[in-house]
Amino acid sequence: MRYIARYLKPYYIHMIIAWILMLTELTVELLLPFFLGKMIDEGIQTQDLNTIIYWGSIMVGLAILSFAAGIINSFYSAHVTFKFGYDVRQKLFEKVQAFSFKNLNEYPTSSLITRFTNDIRMIQNGIFMGLRIMLRAPLLVIGGVVMAFIVNWRIALIFLITVPLLIGFLLIVVRKAGKLFGKVQERLDNVNRVMQENLSGIRLIKAFLRKKHETNRFIGANSELMNYTKKSLRLIETSMPVLLFVMNMSLLFILWYGSIEVSNDNAQVGDVVAIINYALRVSMAISMFGFLTMAIARMKASADRISNVLDAEIDLTESEDVQKQYRVNDGSIEFSNVSFRYPSLKEDVLSNLSFTVKPKERIAIIGATGSGKTSLFQLIPRLYDVTNGEVYVDGHDVRDYKLDHLRQTIGYVPQAPLLFTGSIRENIRWGKNEAIEDDIVKAAKDAQIHDTIKDLQKGYDTKIGQKGVNLSGGQKQRVSIARALVRKPKILMLDDSTSALDLKTESKLLEAIERYECTTLIVTQKITTAMNADRIFLMDDGQLLDVGRHDQLLKTSDLYRKIVESQFGKEGVHER
Numbered sequence: 018m019r020y021i022a023r024y025l026k027p028y029y030i031h032m033i034i035a036w037i038l039m040l041t042e043l044t045v046e047l048l049l050p051f052f053l054g055k056m057i058d059e060g061i062q063t064q065d066l067n068t069i070i071y072w073g074s075i076m077v078g079l080a081i082l083s084f085a086a087g088i089i090n091s092f093y094s095a096h097v098t099f100k101f102g103y104d105v106r107q108k109l110f111e112k113v114q115a116f117s118f119k120n121l122n123e124y125p126t127s128s129l130i131t132r133f134t135n136d137i138r139m140i141q142n143g144i145f146m147g148l149r150i151m152l153r154a155p156l157l158v159i160g161g162v163v164m165a166f167i168v169n170w171r172i173a174l175i176f177l178i179t180v181p182l183l184i185g186f187l188l189i190v191v192r193k194a195g196k197l198f199g200k201v202q203e204r205l206d207n208v209n210r211v212m213q214e215n216l217s218g219i220r221l222i223k224a225f226l227r228k229k230h231e232t233n234r235f236i237g238a239n240s241e242l243m244n245y246t247k248k249s250l251r252l253i254e255t256s257m258p259v260l261l262f263v264m265n266m267s268l269l270f271i272l273w274y275g276s277i278e279v280s281n282d283n284a285q286v287g288d289v290v291a292i293i294n295y296a297l298r299v300s301m302a303i304s305m306f307g308f309l310t311m312a313i314a315r316m317k318a319s320a321d322r323i324s325n326v327l328d329a330e331i332d333l334t335e336s337e338d339v340q341k342q343y344r345v346n347d348g349s350i351e352f353s354n355v356s357f358r359y360p361s362l363k364e365d366v367l368s369n370l371s372f373t374v375k376p377k378e379r380i381a382i383i384g385a386t387g388s389g390k391t392s393l394f395q396l397i398p399r400l401y402d403v404t405n406g407e408v409y410v411d412g413h414d415v416r417d418y419k420l421d422h423l424r425q426t427i428g429y430v431p432q433a434p435l436l437f438t439g440s441i442r443e444n445i446r447w448g449k450n451e452a453i454e455d456d457i458v459k460a461a462k463d464a465q466i467h468d469t470i471k472d473l474q475k476g477y478d479t480k481i482g483q484k485g486v487n488l489s490g491g492q493k494q495r496v497s498i499a500r501a502l503v504r505k506p507k508i509l510m511l512d513d514s515t516s517a518l519d520l521k522t523e524s525k526l527l528e529a530i531e532r533y534e535c536t537t538l539i540v541t542q543k544i545t546t547a548m549n550a551d552r553i554f555l556m557d558d559g560q561l562l563d564v565g566r567h568d569q570l571l572k573t574s575d576l577y578r579k580i581v582e583s584q585f586g587k588e589g590v591h592e593r
């Protein structure tokens with residue numbers, strides 16, 4: 018909740034104005050029944066038209082004042098609420114942008130989306146209600162009771178029983194509902210997760226005929242959400258009949274006891290009408306107060322979830338003594354006794370790796386699936402930090418570089434090419450904001466995608482659908498390679514990014530890359546790609562089994578020979 022106060026700070030003036038306006042509404046609301054009683058007793062009972070007009074005009078004036086105050090209050094309350102939402106969303110976005118991969122593993126995308134949308138909305142609801150009715154409800158209860166006692170204390174005694182009864186009841190309901198709302202938000206996370214997986218994997222689901230299975234999964238998550246929402250809403254709804262019952266009983270009591278008091282000349286008809294009016298307003302204020310506390314319980318559950326993200330410790334930061342002047346010039350890489358373990362695992366996925374890569378050298382990394390190739394890649398731009406050992410770029414530990422500079426000098430093409438909604442030009446420029454048209458076209462030509470783009474009706478302006486749905490796998494791969502090349506990187510890392518390319522296109526691509534004069538690491542499953550590298554790293558189970566040129570490895574490594582055999586046959590090995 019302290020975050021709420023912090024983010025509301027710039028809007029304190031607006032909040033104070035909203036509260037002053039709300040107090041104006043409240044004062045009018047408390048005065049109206051009093052004047053109504055006066056009008057009845059001094060005007061209607063005595064049939065004095067002038068007095069009726071007098072009190073009537075005052076009441077109309079006050080009603081207009083209250084109406085205007087209500088409208089302006091809503092305006093200020095909405096302003097504070099929306100500004101607050103904007104600021105928190107912005108802060109959350111910046112925080113998530115700064116997250117390391119480890120942080121991202123802790124907060125699934127679906128849960129972050131719920132926090133960005135639903136949780137912020139819950140807090141906004143709480144703030145809006147707070148500004149409209151927070152002080153108003155309790156003050157109306159207190160003021161209503163006091164005014165009723167001023168009008169006629171004997172009849173007003175009924176309030177001493179009904180008010181504590183209703184408040185006690187509502188407090189119990191709110192406590193229970195608060196816990197349930199936390200659970201509702203968790204279930205909403207689940208629904209969002211299933212929905213997100215389904216939307217992004219819809220083609221796969223259709224291809225595998227998994228519609229029924231996925232529908233059942235969604236029904237499961239959706240039913241849980243419905244059940245918890247139903248439980249919490251039911252709890253709230255039980256408060257309404259109880260409230261109405263107590264209210265009606267107290268009205269009956271006021272009428273019954275009031276009539277006795279009037280016939281005994283201890284009260285006037287106007288007093289009874291005024292007190293009935295106060296009783297109605299006090300009951301309404303208590304129910305309003307109930308809704309408000311409910312909104313606050315909901316807001317608290319959501320605020321906790323937002324502050325968890327804002328408070329999350331980002332483990333991958335630049336150390337205080339980071340050498341800001343270090344620059345990557347040559348692009349040499351060295352791994353020194355590197356071991357790495359994902360935070361969620363018990364065992365290392367890379368163990369004791371040591372090797373050096375000379376500037377501008379071209380290395381092919383080959384190895385079974387799960388042998389740690391991608392993990393090795395991720396350590397160079399510090400997507401994760403090593404568990405043990407050191408990774409050096411240009412002779413300096415990667416942790417001693419400014420993170421932005423280090424990453425700027427690396428062109429990384431991940432295994433699954435990810436493109437963003439926007440034009441092809443925008444997607445390539447995504448690699449380097451300042452890239453001019455010539456740079457973009459050159460990168461596309463080198464990535465062997467220029468001709469394809471040219472043949473599209475809108476060329477570089479062709480819009481790419483979400484995640485590049487309207488491009489083929491190989492086209493997506495090449496656009497993401499162009500995106501990496503446009504940065505003119507010192508180190509280029511292709512993680513199985515040429516898998517969908519035919520041999521001819523791939524070899525042209527590799528030739529073009531050679532002209533970039535950058536250190537190149539290529540994870541590949543294809544021997545034809547590996548053969549052209551200066552050296553091949555053969556990985557198995559997180560270790561570097563062998564290093565050498567293709568012809569050397571054919572002689573020294575049984576595993577390498579087997580891989581070659583599996584792709585070219587026994588005969589093919591000798592031809593290569």
Ligand SMILES: Nc1ncnc2c1ncn2[C@@H]1O[C@H](COP(=O)(O)OP(=O)(O)OP(=O)(O)O)[C@@H](O)[C@H]1O
Nearest residue numbers: 359361362366385386387388389390391392393432
């Ligand atoms: N984010 C993660 N959290 C936990 N374990 C992971 C994570 N990513 C990968 N792993 C595990 O680390 C090991 C190495 O994975 P990695 O992706 O580096 O292999 P790879 O050689 O690139 O495989 P492939 O060729 O299939 O892409 C695997 O056992 C994998 O299960």
